[in-house]
Amino acid sequence: MSKKSYIQLQLFASLKKFMPLSADNYAIEPGMTVGALLTQLDVPKTQIKLVFVDGVKVDLATTLAGGERVGIFPPVGGG
């Protein structure tokens, strides 16, 4: 069994309802992609516009090693 690592997860605005209880210390398999993380969280990909890892925009192929801060955003357009 591979060793678990942990990330700090933050889902914004309308995606908050997908936030797991363990978001501050969310277990992942090291090497997991951002896309796989989103699938695991059950967030519909059509509702996601932006993913940031440690404050930098990334794409879904980006891999996570553990220890990162991951922010996930829907499109926002109100005014």
Place this chain on the structure above:
Amino acid sequence: MDAEALERILKHAQPKEFPNKTSYNSISVRHISQLSKALSISGREIEIMALEHGVVPERYVRNMKAFSPQNQVALLKARVSIVGLGGLGGAVVEILARIGIGRLNIIDGDSFEESNLNRQFLSTPDRMSTSKAEAAAHRIKAINSALEVNMHARFLDADNSAQLLRDSDVCVDCLDNLKTRLVLERQCKQQGSPLVSAAVAGASGQMTTVFPEDQGLELIYGKEEDMPAKGAEVELGTLPYTVTFLAALQCAEVVKIIQNKSGLLRHKLLVADLDDGVIDILDLC
């Protein structure tokens, strides 16, 4: 005429003190208005002349420890377009008129409805079904009659954007839908105007600054063909403290652009979640 205007400005100037006891020469709102009428010169030009000759219009005196007289003159000489006069736009109008942006170009084809009353500063029950652009023009004149206002009670679109936005030193995106934001950005890039863009959903909001050469909103919203018409605000609504907070951030960007200051949020997205008390600045590229 200029010599006469200057002579009369200096005649009305009164010595005063800042709260920290340093002294300055002040001219009142009333005297600027009187001179404007008597000499048929806009109040804005009289305020500029005063500042260039060591006299501070009293209405700007609380700006003057943060801004140099040249900084304030730059604001008075600037032309800023505000596109969308709802939650964000109503607050942006209020702040930019008070801080002394000399020429405000305001654009919105919409009318007020009751659902605006929770957050749109320009909306009041007696204004239902009336023009947001007209309300904004009245508000600016009520705050500061020295300012020049160009009012367009029309929705921005690809056909009218070049005409409505021309000669803008900065454009402020206060729109409430994604597609028109791209129309605005395209025109800003074409005419070389910086754009300050904000968007809100519920207690969440975001803001960025796009210069003509920057990749811009595509970094946030993706390609136009993949973009929905609206975002998370459909599900979450729009809260007054979120729009006002983001509007204030937009105004700070506008002022920094005009005064050629650093610290702009280019290639960055400021995100705020006011439920969780989280504010972060993220790198878009």
